[in-house]
Amino acid sequence: MAVNSPLPIAAALKPVAGIEIGFAEAGVKKPHRKDVLVLKLAPTATVAGVFTLNRFCAAPVQVAKANLDGVRAGAAPIRALLVNTGNANAGTGAAGLAAAQATCTALAGLLGCAAEQILPFSTGVILEPLPVERIVAGLPQALSGLTADNWYNAAEAIMTTDTQPKAGSRTVTIGGHTVTMTGISKGAGMIKPNMATMLGYLALDAKVAQPVLDQLVKTAANQSFNCITIDGDTSTNDSFMLIATGAGSLVVDSVDTPEYAQLAAAVCELSLFLAQAIVRDGEGATKFITITVEQGASVEECRKIAYSIGHSPLVKTAFFASDPNLGRILAAIGYAGVDDLDVSKLDLYLDDVWVARDGGRNPAYQEADGQRVMQQSEITVRVKLARGTAAATVYTCDLSHDYVTINADYRS
Amino acid sequence: MAVNSPLPIAAALKPVAGIEIGFAEAGVKKPHRKDVLVLKLAPTATVAGVFTLNRFCAAPVQVAKANLDGVRAGAAPIRALLVNTGNANAGTGAAGLAAAQATCTALAGLLGCAAEQILPFSTGVILEPLPVERIVAGLPQALSGLTADNWYNAAEAIMTTDTQPKAGSRTVTIGGHTVTMTGISKGAGMIKPNMATMLGYLALDAKVAQPVLDQLVKTAANQSFNCITIDGDTSTNDSFMLIATGAGSLVVDSVDTPEYAQLAAAVCELSLFLAQAIVRDGEGATKFITITVEQGASVEECRKIAYSIGHSPLVKTAFFASDPNLGRILAAIGYAGVDDLDVSKLDLYLDDVWVARDGGRNPAYQEADGQRVMQQSEITVRVKLARGTAAATVYTCDLSHDYVTINADYRS
Numbered sequence: 001m002a003v004n005s006p007l008p009i010a011a012a013l014k015p016v017a018g019i020e021i022g023f024a025e026a027g028v029k030k031p032h033r034k035d036v037l038v039l040k041l042a043p044t045a046t047v048a049g050v051f052t053l054n055r056f057c058a059a060p061v062q063v064a065k066a067n068l069d070g071v072r073a074g075a076a077p078i079r080a081l082l083v084n085t086g087n088a089n090a091g092t093g094a095a096g097l098a099a100a101q102a103t104c105t106a107l108a109g110l111l112g113c114a115a116e117q118i119l120p121f122s123t124g125v126i127l128e129p130l131p132v133e134r135i136v137a138g139l140p141q142a143l144s145g146l147t148a149d150n151w152y153n154a155a156e157a158i159m160t161t162d163t164q165p166k167a168g169s170r171t172v173t174i175g176g177h178t179v180t181m182t183g184i185s186k187g188a189g190m191i192k193p194n195m196a197t198m199l200g201y202l203a204l205d206a207k208v209a210q211p212v213l214d215q216l217v218k219t220a221a222n223q224s225f226n227c228i229t230i231d232g233d234t235s236t237n238d239s240f241m242l243i244a245t246g247a248g249s250l251v252v253d254s255v256d257t258p259e260y261a262q263l264a265a266a267v268c269e270l271s272l273f274l275a276q277a278i279v280r281d282g283e284g285a286t287k288f289i290t291i292t293v294e295q296g297a298s299v300e301e302c303r304k305i306a307y308s309i310g311h312s313p314l315v316k317t318a319f320f321a322s323d324p325n326l327g328r329i330l331a332a333i334g335y336a337g338v339d340d341l342d343v344s345k346l347d348l349y350l351d352d353v354w355v356a357r358d359g360g361r362n363p364a365y366q367e368a369d370g371q372r373v374m375q376q377s378e379i380t381v382r383v384k385l386a387r388g389t390a391a392a393t394v395y396t397c398d399l400s401h402d403y404v405t406i407n408a409d410y411r412s
Numbered sequence: 413m414a415v416n417s418p419l420p421i422a423a424a425l426k427p428v429a430g431i432e433i434g435f436a437e438a439g440v441k442k443p444h445r446k447d448v449l450v451l452k453l454a455p456t457a458t459v460a461g462v463f464t465l466n467r468f469c470a471a472p473v474q475v476a477k478a479n480l481d482g483v484r485a486g487a488a489p490i491r492a493l494l495v496n497t498g499n500a501n502a503g504t505g506a507a508g509l510a511a512a513q514a515t516c517t518a519l520a521g522l523l524g525c526a527a528e529q530i531l532p533f534s535t536g537v538i539l540e541p542l543p544v545e546r547i548v549a550g551l552p553q554a555l556s557g558l559t560a561d562n563w564y565n566a567a568e569a570i571m572t573t574d575t576q577p578k579a580g581s582r583t584v585t586i587g588g589h590t591v592t593m594t595g596i597s598k599g600a601g602m603i604k605p606n607m608a609t610m611l612g613y614l615a616l617d618a619k620v621a622q623p624v625l626d627q628l629v630k631t632a633a634n635q636s637f638n639c640i641t642i643d644g645d646t647s648t649n650d651s652f653m654l655i656a657t658g659a660g661s662l663v664v665d666s667v668d669t670p671e672y673a674q675l676a677a678a679v680c681e682l683s684l685f686l687a688q689a690i691v692r693d694g695e696g697a698t699k700f701i702t703i704t705v706e707q708g709a710s711v712e713e714c715r716k717i718a719y720s721i722g723h724s725p726l727v728k729t730a731f732f733a734s735d736p737n738l739g740r741i742l743a744a745i746g747y748a749g750v751d752d753l754d755v756s757k758l759d760l761y762l763d764d765v766w767v768a769r770d771g772g773r774n775p776a777y778q779e780a781d782g783q784r785v786m787q788q789s790e791i792t793v794r795v796k797l798a799r800g801t802a803a804a805t806v807y808t809c810d811l812s813h814d815y816v817t818i819n820a821d822y823r824s
Contacts, residue, residue, distance in 0.1 A: 055753045056746030056771075091742040093756070093772020126739020127773050190726055190743065231725040233740075234747035313643040313725070313811075314602055314819055321820035327538020328645075330503040331602065334468030335646035341467045344505070359468075360505020361539050399725075401816050407726055408733035 002164050003288040003377055003397065005280035010152035014169040014180050016203040018042035018245025021150035023157040026138025028131055029086030029124060034157035036135055038107065038142040039081040039201065044246030047071070047078045047119065048213040050221045052238035058090035059100040059130075060120040061237060067104075067116050072210060079117040081241065082107050083199065085160050085186075089122040089130040090236035099130040106136040110143055123160055123186065123199055123237050155184040158199050161406055162188045166277035172266040175259050177250035179206050181266065185274035189283040189407060191230035192311075200225055200240040200274055205248035206263065215255050216264055217242040224271035228395045230282040231403070232311040242267070279395045284402030287319045290380040294391045301338045302385070302392035308336035309381060309394075316399030319379065324370030326355050333383060345386040351379060414576050415700040415789055415809065417692035422564035426581040426592050428615040430454035430657025433562035435569040438550025440543055441498030441536060446569035448547055449495040450519065450554040451613065456658030459483070459490045459531065460625040462633045464650035470502035471512040471542075472532040473649060479516075479528050484622060491529040493653065494519050495611065496536075496547050497572050497598075502648035503539040511542040518548040522555055535572055535598065535611055535649050567596040570611050573818055574600045578689035584678040587671050589662035591618050593678065597686040601695040601819060603642035604723075612637055612652040612686055617660035618675065627667050628676055629654040636683035640807045642694040643815070644723040654679070691807045696814030699731045702792040706803045713750045714797070714804035720748035721793060721806075728811030731791065736782030738767050745795060757798040763791060 024036040041047070049068060051061050071077055082103055089096045104118035111118075122130065155165030169182040183202035208216070221240050244252075252259050280288050291309050296302035309315055312332040318325040329348060333341075348356035353369040356362055373379055436448040453459070461480060463473050483489055494515055501508045516530040523530075534542065567577030581594040595614035620628070633652050664671050692700050703721050708714035721727055724744040730737040741760060745753075760768035765781040768774055785791055 054743060054746035055748075055750065055755050056742045088739070091739045091768060091772060093770060095772065125737065126743060127768065128739070129773070190740075192747075233724055233726050233743060236739075236743050236746060312645055313815070314645050317816055317819035320816065323820065325537065327500070327503045327540070327648075328602075330468045331466060331538060331645060331648050334466035334648060335604075336467075338467065343468050356503060356539065358505060360503060360507065361541070399816060401813050403725070404729055404732065404811060404813050404816060407729035408735065 002281040003285050005164065005277055007164055008152065008155065008167040012169060013151040013167050014171065014182050015148035016180050016182050016245060017205045018045055018247030019203050019243065020146040020148055021154045022142035022146040023150070023153050024138030024141040026134050028084050028134055034153065035085045036138045036142055037083040037154055037157040040111070040146055041079055041243060042245050042247050043077060044207060045077060046208055046210050046213050046244045046246065047241060048210070048217040049239055049241040050217055052235055054234050054236045056091055056236045058088055058122060058237045059092055059096035060089055060122045061239060062097060063100045063104065064119040064121065064239065067119055070116050076114060076117055078119055079111055079113045080107060081119045081121065081201070083121040083158055084135050085123050085158060087122055087124040087128055087130050088126045088237050091127040092129060096130060099132045102132045103135050107139055110139055121199060121239055123158065126236060151182050151184060158184065158186040160186065161283055162186050162281055164281055166274055166281065168270055168273050170266055170270050172262065174250055174262045177248065179204055179248060179250050179263065181270055183270050183274050185278055187278045188281050189231060190233040190235045191228060191278060191282065192232045192234045201243065202267065202270060202274070203243040203245060204267070205245050206250035206252055207246035207248070208244035209253040212252055212255055212260060213242060213244055216267060219264055220267045220271040223268045224275040227393060228275050228279050229307060229310045230279060230397055276395055279397050282397035283406045284400040285397035286377070286400055287398040288378045289319060289396050289398065290393060291396065292380065292391065292393045293383045293385065295385045295388060296390040297388035299390045299392050302390050303394065304338060305333050305336040305383060306392050306394035308332045310396035313399055319374070319398035320400045322374040324367060324374045326350065326370060329381060330356060347384040349382040414693040415697050417576065417689055419576055420564065420567065420579040424581060425563040425579050426583065426594050427560035428592050428594050428657060429617045430457055430659030431615050431655065432558040432560055433566045434554035434556070434558040435562070435565050436550030436553040438546050440496050440546055446565065447497045448550040448554055449566055449569040451493040452523070452558055453491055453655060454657050454659050455489060456619065457489060458620055458622050458625050458656045458658065459653060460622070460629040461651055461653040462629055464647055466646050466648045468503055468648045470500055470534060470649045471504055471508035472501055472534045473651060474509060475512045475516065476531040476533065476651065479531055482528050488526060488529055490531055491523055491525045492519060493531045493533065493613070495533040495570055497570060499534055499536040499540055499542050500538045500649050501534040501542040504541060508542060511544045514544045515547050519551055522551055533611060533651055535570065538648060563594050563596060570596065570598040572598065573695055574598050574693055576693055578686055578693065580682055580685050582678055582682050584674065586662055586674045589660065591616055591660060591662050591675065593682055595682050595686050597690055599690045600693050601643055602645040602647045603640060603690060603694065604644045604646045613655065614679065614682060615655040615657060616679070617657050618662035618664055619658035619660070620656035621665040624664055624667055624672060625654055625656055628679060631676055632679045632683040635680045636687040639805060640687050640691050641719060641722045642691060642809055688807055691809050694809035695818045696812040697809035698789070698812055699810040700790045701731060701808050701810065702805060703808065704792065704803065704805045705795045705797065707797045707800060708802040709800035711802045711804050714802050715806065716750060717745050717748040717795060718804050718806035720744045722808035725811055731786070731810035732812045734786040736779060736786045738762065738782060741793060742768060753797070754799070759796040761794040
């Protein structure tokens with residue numbers, strides 16, 4: 001179902017030295033599916049992450065943030081990430097926190113480290129108790145199968161309503177050092193990340209100092225996972241984790257180096273690929289839409305307008321119908337909340353077609369041209385505000401019958 | 413299709429002395445449907461309105477606002493309102509403004525008044541030129557049929573994707589004077605009014621001073637049309653107009669009178685009825701949802717949270733499916749943008765069922781109880797924030813397959 005998104009090929013996903021992957025079929029919610037994932041890290045690894053700003057942030061997110069803070073304050077390094085699907089452990093109060101801690105304690109016991117050296121992640125239904133015992137019972141299976149070339153299985157193990165796994169690898173040479181990086185992501189609904197998406201993990205084998213990695217994960221998230229939306233619903237469990245295993249030869253200990261700039265460019269590119277893969281596999285998606293707002297007074301107002309277009313159910317159903325009912329885009333621009341916007345200078349393009357000019361219909365615009373673009377599976381909406389030099393881009397998909405079907409049926 | 417919203421009965425809609433109504437089948441977009449409406453006012457009438465805050469506000473909205481401003485500055489009173497469906501005359505630039513003016517000039521010529529004494533309104537597709545000549549050609553038909561008891565036809569004449577006309581009448585006795593009021597509204601999609609809804613008109617036969625009416629229309633809109641949402645899309649053409657014909661015996665010339673308070677209560681009640689009728693007839697709606705947020709620190713934060721729930725596609729599809737997947741409501745509360753919200757004190761009720769307590773699942777909550785409420789066609793979501801005494805209520809509907817069908821097919 002995903003829009004122009006080929007399945008990753010398992011053999012093309014490169015192992016990242018310093019990280020081993022195991023999974024289990026633990027029956028968290030349903031039997032016979034991969035639903036528990038363990039990423040075991042070398043002792044040299046640094047980890048940084050960005051998390052949802054949802055006030056109902058899930059118990060595992062709270063634990064993961066606290067444990068990362070501990071490392072920054074001098075505690076022993078993170079040794080493993082533990083992910084379960086089938087249950088979000090969100091909206092679960094104090095019991096949920098204890099449950100997340102219990103899974104960390106169990107994995108730490110098996111790995112011979114402290115519970116604070118584990119980062120837990122959950123995704124699935126909100127407001128239901130986490131079945132701790134089933135997850136813990138699955139850990140030996142996950143650990144017995146730890147291998148470095150398990151990224152395809154990892155991508156499958158974190159899927160929920162996703163129709164396909166999302167993963168990619170890159171190799172870059174920086175200052176004579178080869179850096180290998182592989183990432184996975186998941187998510188198809190409840191997607192309007194605010195600091196991160198549902199779940200994304202990107203590992204690379206350079207040695208990157210903690211403050212540098214903290215900066216890099218924010219930069220990468222802001223250029224990728226924080227530029228996508230499917231339904232405008234910000235999840236309680238959004239997390240994007242960047243892991244530098246330290247197993248390779250490149251060392252990056254400052255953001256003020258050419259090595260950092262090159263590494264950041266590569267990480268951002270792969271992050272954007274993983275983020276776009278989520279939109280391409282958006283629940284019910286039949287179209288992949290890029291919305292670029294240019295000539296704004298600030299990046300913030302460009303993002304506001306781009307998200308207003310990207311969230312409008314009327315715009316999204318028009319894309320689904322391949323109907324060039326493009327006045328709906330103007331309406332969404334108008335209510336985006338940019339109060340001093342002078343619409344009489346605004347231009348709107350659909351790919352190469354100049355639809356609106358100076359705030360009104362372009363006299364040269366032909367419905368047939370709009371129709372032609374609307375029938376494509378990938379479409380770019382471009383808005384020119386004529387009030388500055390800032391720009392922003394947001395990626396989204398259309399709203400189809402299948403979105404309603406999927407979300408009316410989920411859980412059942 | 414509308415949720416528990418009986419059709420208005422033509423005979424139950426009361427004429428309002430001082431206002432005559434005529435309509436035409438002008439073929440604005442399609443033949444053989446009422447699409448032009450004229451409301452002719454007595455010379456004693458005062459008119460006040462609230463309009464969309466969409467920056468792409470339609471040409472007729474700009475003209476109507478300017479003409480109302482003129483009256484406040486001393487110009488001759490408004491003599492008629494002219495409404496067309498089938499075309500919004502929005503996103504039409506300078507040509508659209510001229511088109512709106514042209515329809516006013518034509519009607520003014522037939523009525524023997526100035527063009528500035530006409531208020532124009534349009535609703536329909538955005539970004540397409542207004543067919544002025546067809547509207548003007550329909551005016552003689554509309555004027556030849558002017559009668560006081562034409563409110564049912566008026567309600568029908570302003571429908572677009574509405575499945576039924578929306579209208580109501582009230583009679584109240586204030587200080588010994590009988591006041592008759594009748595109102596109509598329309599709208600089913602692109603509904604998240606910001607100062608007013610798609611189109612609403614409420615006429616009463618008291619004599620109300622202009623500054624008093626200006627205050628009253630804002631109060632009424634804030635308690636009715638500004639509390640509803642269907643899809644979160646704020647229209648370019650939202651207008652809510654309050655007409656006091658001055659043909660009755662009640663005179664209200666100050667807001668600091670018991671008469672004003674009683675009149676305001678009656679106007680607010682009828683306005684809320686008309687606003688709720690829009691939600692009940694929301695595109696594809698199968699459920700009518702009341703969202704009340706209580707114990708907030710401010711009305712604004714309560715409204716933020718209520719709209720966040722009311723706009724969430726995941727919450728709305730869960731209602732459509734009658735699925736008590738209520739964690740989605742918590743997620744929507746969490747991303748509403750109330751940054752210092754302490755969710756550990758938050759309670760959630762679904763009608764009488766206590767679902768979440770102190771931020772987590774209520775231990776006494778049974779899925780069967782949630783299921784029972786979700787199967788109803790009218791449901792109240794109640795959120796208690798435990799941080800103050802403010803409250804707000806928003807009315808919305810579910811998101812169904814028919815919403816997608818209607819909006820993917822509209823125009824075709």
